[in-house]
Amino acid sequence: MLVLPITDNARKYGYIYWVSSMDTEVLKALGGIEKVEVRFNDLVLGERNVDWKYRRISVGPKWTKALPKDCTIFELELISGNILTVRGR
DSSP states (O other): OEEEEOOHHHHHHTEEEOOGGGHHHHHHHHTTOSEEEEEETTEEEEEEEEETTTTEEEOOHHHHHTSOTTOOEEEEEEETTTEEEEEEO
């Protein structure tokens, strides 16, 4: 399981971001794939691109803005090849 912080920009713009120091960890967790089917807090959001250049995955501001303020981390887990489960905790 990969744990990433929920930043203010993540909430505002609807992305899961990571910093360059986490590149190796994210690459290992996602296996370098370009597209994932995102399941965000049990909602199927569909296929999303993994933007390796800008270190982000879009989930949409509608979903990130709806997260409770006490949620401070994303928990990501890749299952069944290209299905990415994301939970706000």
